[in-house]
Amino acid sequence: MKKDYYNILGVNKEATQDDIKKAYREKAHKFHPDKSGGDEAKFKEINEAYQVLGNPDKRAQYDRFGTAESFGGPQGGPAGFDFSNFDFNNVEFDLGDIFSDFFGGGNSKRGHKVAQRGRDIGVSLEISLEEAFKGIAKELELRKLVRCMHCKGDGTEPGTGKIKCKTCEGVGELKKTQRTFFGVFSQTAVCPTCQGEGQYPEQACKDCSGEGRVRKIEKLSIPIPAGIETGGVLRIHGKGEEGIRGGEAGDLEIKVNIKEHELFERDGADLYSEIGIPFDMVVFGGNAEIKTIDGKVDLKIPAGTESGAIFKLAGKGMPYSASRRGDQYVEVYIRTPKKLSSKAQKALKEIAGEL
Ligand SMILES: [Zn+2]
Numbered sequence: 001m002k003k004d005y006y007n008i009l010g011v012n013k014e015a016t017q018d019d020i021k022k023a024y025r026e027k028a029h030k031f032h033p034d035k036s037g038g039d040e041a042k043f044k045e046i047n048e049a050y051q052v053l054g055n056p057d058k059r060a061q062y063d064r065f066g067t068a069e070s071f072g073g074p075q076g077g078p079a080g081f082d083f084s085n086f087d088f089n090n091v092e093f094d095l096g097d098i099f100s101d102f103f104g105g106g107n108s109k110r111g112h113k114v115a116q117r118g119r120d121i122g123v124s125l126e127i128s129l130e131e132a133f134k135g136i137a138k139e140l141e142l143r144k145l146v147r148c149m150h151c152k153g154d155g156t157e158p159g160t161g162k163i164k165c166k167t168c169e170g171v172g173e174l175k176k177t178q179r180t181f182f183g184v185f186s187q188t189a190v191c192p193t194c195q196g197e198g199q200y201p202e203q204a205c206k207d208c209s210g211e212g213r214v215r216k217i218e219k220l221s222i223p224i225p226a227g228i229e230t231g232g233v234l235r236i237h238g239k240g241e242e243g244i245r246g247g248e249a250g251d252l253e254i255k256v257n258i259k260e261h262e263l264f265e266r267d268g269a270d271l272y273s274e275i276g277i278p279f280d281m282v283v284f285g286g287n288a289e290i291k292t293i294d295g296k297v298d299l300k301i302p303a304g305t306e307s308g309a310i311f312k313l314a315g316k317g318m319p320y321s322a323s324r325r326g327d328q329y330v331e332v333y334i335r336t337p338k339k340l341s342s343k344a345q346k347a348l349k350e351i352a353g354e355l
């Protein structure tokens with residue numbers, strides 16, 4: 001991994017720390033995966049470069065060895081940087097800071113944000129079999145982009161208006177004419193300043209820097225329906241990330257995993273369990289208490305029941321509609337006595353010939 005960090009940030013080797021910081025902000029803003037035209041891979045690369053060049057000590061090391069792979073090499077430099085698990089959500093920088101250059105004055109050369117759908121969010125949730133049986137409302141805390149309350153998602157500072165785009169004069173697109181040897185070609189392109197809207201906020205909202213959304217922890221109560229199977233996916237419309245400037249919110253997708261249960265195995269709506277019963281009960285018959293997912297029932301064990309016999313408890317399985325449940329199947333095994341008094345041993349030996 002030979003990477004030219006200067007090249008990645010678009011600065012030269014003489015750049016001051018301020019130049020580097022500025023270049024980083026510009027690029028991080030441009031390629032942030034939350035934005036239109038964002039690029040996660042690029043964004044990681046930019047952050048990787050800034051981790052090194054933004055730190056004078058690391059930068060000096062880098063300058064000396066030329067490449068990042070020299071780090072931790074035979075020269076005994078500091079440990080290498082592993083960005084393979086880099087989480088861009090945890091990158092610490094102030095979005096407002098980045099945007100301040102961007103929206104300042106309203107005559108920026110770069111594009112303003114237009115409405116855009118928010119991203120979907122996927123999470124997984126683990127519940128118990130009992131919870132899957134009853135259905136449950138699960139509380140969830142999600143750190144995500146939510147609507148900015150200050151501007152109500154519009155991105156415009158309250159009390160200020162919108163101004164006509166100066167680049168395209170409100171048309172939303174630009175015509176480019178090129179004279180070549182073969183003739184005159186003209187091309188229209190979406191205006192990069194207003195992104196085709198023809199106007200932009202006179203003053204970007206102070207709280208969200210014009211995005212119309214801010215990152216916050218949102219508490220959600222997720223209704224998990226009774227009978228859900230492991231791997232089941234719930235899709236909640238509009239609970240993903242808020243869209244940019246009032247754009248539609250993404251969806252929240254929750255994958256539900258059900259924990260292994262110590263007593264039950266599940267196959268669709270049916271449950272399987274085992275019961276160990278004493279030797280005399282299989283011989284003479286009797287009542288065995290069986291645990292079900294929602295209580296217990298008495299199961300009549302007929303005299304002469306064999307080990308491995310399976311009994312069906314109708315309607316004691318998992319729900320699969322509002323009023324219907326699967327069944328529970330109970331496999332009987334004989335509990336062999338481990339400790340017997342000498343009296344019992346003697347009696348058993350006496351009758352052993354009959355068994
Ligand atoms: Zn706002």
Ligand SMILES: [Zn+2]
Binds near residue numbers: 170173191192193196
């Ligand atoms: Zn424009």
